[in-house]
Amino acid sequence: MLAVTILGNNSALPAFDRHPTAQVVTMEDQIFLVDCGEGTQMQMAKYKIRRSKINHIFISHLHGDHYFGLIGLLTSMGLLGRTQELHLYAPPALHEIIGMQLKVADIGLPYPLHFHPLITDGPILRETRFEVSCFPVYHRIESWGFLFREIRPFRRINPDKARQYEVPSSFFDRLKWGESYLRKDGVLVENQAVTEPAAKARSYAYCADTLFDLRTAERVRGVDLLYHETTYLKDLEEQAGRRFHSTTVQAATIAREAGVHRLLIGHFSSKYEKLQVFEQEAREVFPNTDLALEGVTYKT
Amino acid sequence: MLAVTILGNNSALPAFDRHPTAQVVTMEDQIFLVDCGEGTQMQMAKYKIRRSKINHIFISHLHGDHYFGLIGLLTSMGLLGRTQELHLYAPPALHEIIGMQLKVADIGLPYPLHFHPLITDGPILRETRFEVSCFPVYHRIESWGFLFREIRPFRRINPDKARQYEVPSSFFDRLKWGESYLRKDGVLVENQAVTEPAAKARSYAYCADTLFDLRTAERVRGVDLLYHETTYLKDLEEQAGRRFHSTTVQAATIAREAGVHRLLIGHFSSKYEKLQVFEQEAREVFPNTDLALEGVTYKT
Numbered sequence: 001m002l003a004v005t006i007l008g009n010n011s012a013l014p015a016f017d018r019h020p021t022a023q024v025v026t027m028e029d030q031i032f033l034v035d036c037g038e039g040t041q042m043q044m045a046k047y048k049i050r051r052s053k054i055n056h057i058f059i060s061h062l063h064g065d066h067y068f069g070l071i072g073l074l075t076s077m078g079l080l081g082r083t084q085e086l087h088l089y090a091p092p093a094l095h096e097i098i099g100m101q102l103k104v105a106d107i108g109l110p111y112p113l114h115f116h117p118l119i120t121d122g123p124i125l126r127e128t129r130f131e132v133s134c135f136p137v138y139h140r141i142e143s144w145g146f147l148f149r150e151i152r153p154f155r156r157i158n159p160d161k162a163r164q165y166e167v168p169s170s171f172f173d174r175l176k177w178g179e180s181y182l183r184k185d186g187v188l189v190e191n192q193a194v195t196e197p198a199a200k201a202r203s204y205a206y207c208a209d210t211l212f213d214l215r216t217a218e219r220v221r222g223v224d225l226l227y228h229e230t231t232y233l234k235d236l237e238e239q240a241g242r243r244f245h246s247t248t249v250q251a252a253t254i255a256r257e258a259g260v261h262r263l264l265i266g267h268f269s270s271k272y273e274k275l276q277v278f279e280q281e282a283r284e285v286f287p288n289t290d291l292a293l294e295g296v297t298y299k300t
Numbered sequence: 301m302l303a304v305t306i307l308g309n310n311s312a313l314p315a316f317d318r319h320p321t322a323q324v325v326t327m328e329d330q331i332f333l334v335d336c337g338e339g340t341q342m343q344m345a346k347y348k349i350r351r352s353k354i355n356h357i358f359i360s361h362l363h364g365d366h367y368f369g370l371i372g373l374l375t376s377m378g379l380l381g382r383t384q385e386l387h388l389y390a391p392p393a394l395h396e397i398i399g400m401q402l403k404v405a406d407i408g409l410p411y412p413l414h415f416h417p418l419i420t421d422g423p424i425l426r427e428t429r430f431e432v433s434c435f436p437v438y439h440r441i442e443s444w445g446f447l448f449r450e451i452r453p454f455r456r457i458n459p460d461k462a463r464q465y466e467v468p469s470s471f472f473d474r475l476k477w478g479e480s481y482l483r484k485d486g487v488l489v490e491n492q493a494v495t496e497p498a499a500k501a502r503s504y505a506y507c508a509d510t511l512f513d514l515r516t517a518e519r520v521r522g523v524d525l526l527y528h529e530t531t532y533l534k535d536l537e538e539q540a541g542r543r544f545h546s547t548t549v550q551a552a553t554i555a556r557e558a559g560v561h562r563l564l565i566g567h568f569s570s571k572y573e574k575l576q577v578f579e580q581e582a583r584e585v586f587p588n589t590d591l592a593l594e595g596v597t598y599k600t
Contacts, residue, residue: 038339063405100400
């Protein structure tokens, strides 16, 4: 299962009870936090996200609406007695800011905080069953997108068939990855005779604040779910460009060109009270589009 | 009029929909912000506090629950197009933190931000009709209390009497401050013959995170309204001492020893869901005590 829960869907200025950017990605029994605008810890309490289950936090860029809630979350985790280590992936300067805030408060964190500076694109976290990588997007300051991918064997064993063909269980892991088995009596057991296609590994791409740029489509090609910012409606394309943001049509164009399955749009400007038109405009270009609404979980 | 509106009444860890410390003091048509925990700008929106009317912000100390919301508020004021100057009174290190956060975001503020470092006790802001001063309280790190005082002439002119006694209007300001008038014909017009007592100048003292210390009673002697932190109930006096905080009974003792008119208590530990016992315990020592409740305005 790969799912995304929206904690904040607004751009810089909080308005209409919408909050600055934060998302929770659930993948393989792990919870990942992506960006952490002011008030994220309160939003987590509201939507019953268990802070203690978060071991990895990803910060796309150092505009405040994407990280001003981080230091409060980190210190609250400490006050709650956290001891397990936490990994933070963010632009390098954030390390110094956090260090200074802890120093002036004369406090330490009671858990190890591992800071992973985002410097180049590629994998930043790899475990047996998933991988997270970062890629550049195109904002006024350095800004990163994140790509979450499940890693899964692509075949599922049929145990009855495997027994019938006398494949030993010690070979099962290799069966899952598609190998055929050569028995000692010289008989070749074709992989497809004892396995079936497994559920597909899922993927989610998060494109933080960015200009419209078709290179992004290359980065997120074919993902199951794409989040792309849409600060403005399509009539403000010129303003979007000047401010290094995207419109509905631009986000939907990325989704279409990248051949993704589903598009989520968010980071709405506080100039808009109603959001329905965002959905309408995006769907004209890419029908399988949804608004990123706070408190809602989107499954792949 | 001097009044205090509570935006956050909880201690460090937000809980039970209570927020970290922030208060708005209204005095003489000015709005002052005192401390600014995470989410203060959202609380301001909720309780319809006009950000644009705030020209002075006071930060007691650099524990996060008293200032993590500040940078978000400052940048939001900028996004809202503020141009009028803003004065910030805070421990010196905050200047550097704000500077670094603006630098990494590659933004400036479109209004002048004047930083006034808190270094020694005494007046920090003085205008014709009010004065704000700071005084040390006793926390694990440097922490300041703030004293707000209206400045008012203590006599009010009775215009009929003044005319009758032939006091020229050019002398009225001096009448208000208690002077008598010597007429050119040698007649002394006693001040009390042409004036009445004016409404009393009001005062409010804010005691941020602090140990129980009777020196504080000296600092806040006789104020109309005293806010004193009460992180814990009275049975946790030992823990309060270890953590540089106060209990209900300790806060009420300061109020009683200082001879204040009314006591407000807040900064409740997140270990307490119900707050009624705080009020009960404090009232046993100082009956005119109220809980500082979010969204409520307390008038002097």
